[in-house]
Amino acid sequence: MDAEDVTDLEDMKNTIWSTSRLYLRLLETFPNYVQDFQAKWNDWQQGISAHDPSTWSSVPSFTALTALGPQIIPLVVYQLALNQNDNTAVHLYTTLETDPLYLPGSSEVGPPALQILRLSFDRNRAVRNALADWAEYSEQVSRHSTSTMYTECAEYDTLLGFGKSIIPQVMLQYAHDIKAQSGAGVVSASGIGRGVLFWYELLHELVWGCKTGVQTVEFGEMYKRWEAWFQGGGGVEGVPRFGREAA
Known part of the structure; x- marks a missing residue:
């Protein structure tokens, strides 16, 4: 394994750790939010064939999942952290995500699942920084x-x-x-x-x-x-x- 491969492996470990940490914080703070998603996810998985993409969007359980909106995206990404070969999670993610900056593309390196994990890691880091910036500004004008x-x-x-x-x-x-x-x-x-x-x-x-x-x-x-x-x-x-x- 050369130095570039080692770096890529470490980057992916950090990405999966960050994704899992966000998931665990959500589970601890908002358990019903996570459990409701998980129940609907399980219903969907039981109603489709993972090897037949034509079944993925055609069942009522998929409609129930997508009705939850983009706010479940971190939970979908967590499914990819658990299994980077889960193409059903890729399908759900690309259905929910509307920002082209965070959609996998042919010009990016690696399979879609790994692209999504990296893109989500980048977004989570940017969001953390932006939240901290607004909190700092708000303290400055808190009078x-x-x-x-x-x-x-x-x-x-x-x-x-x-x-x-x-x-x-x-x-x-x-x-x-x-x-x-x-x-x-x-x-x-x-x-x-x-x-x-x-x-x-x-x-x-x-x-x-x-x-x-x-x-x-x-x-x-x-x-x-x-x-x-x-x-x-x-x-x-x-x-x-x-x-x-x-x-």
Whole structure:
């Protein structure tokens, strides 16, 4: 094995480790979200022939899976981390993924499954950096009480650009910040100056394409609404909706 092969092997180990770590964090924080996906995944696998692609999209269980939306992409990628020869997972991923930057292509090196793992690793790293950048910016303006100060910035726009597939990472950070705020079990009504709690604005704009327009927010209750949706397995149905979009 030459030096290049060793490097490729180490890169893939890091990629699989990163994918598995994200999966385990989601399982720990949002078990219903993961378990609902797994149940639908198992139903799909039982209803198709892995060796007959014509069966993969033609069963109701596939419709049930895709209805969950792009927010299940990290869980699909985890299936590839478990089995890099699973072409059904590749099929589901390419059905859900809409960003051409993160789709496997003929110009890339390696089979589609390995391309997806590498692309997802790159995206996860970029998202982590972008989340940290927005959190840092939000701390800098934390004396302000209006959400506009937190959402009219380049850091926020960068996160929006990733699209709906980053909803799981956003929810993880949202849950982390709520827990950090809770202390004795009570989240302050404002939350200002104590971390980023405007994740709901980002989630709303990722899903609906606009901000909530809400002027007064009880942060703990707002988080509960988003968590209930995320863990509920309803896809776009039941997503919290505010402002003109709620009409």
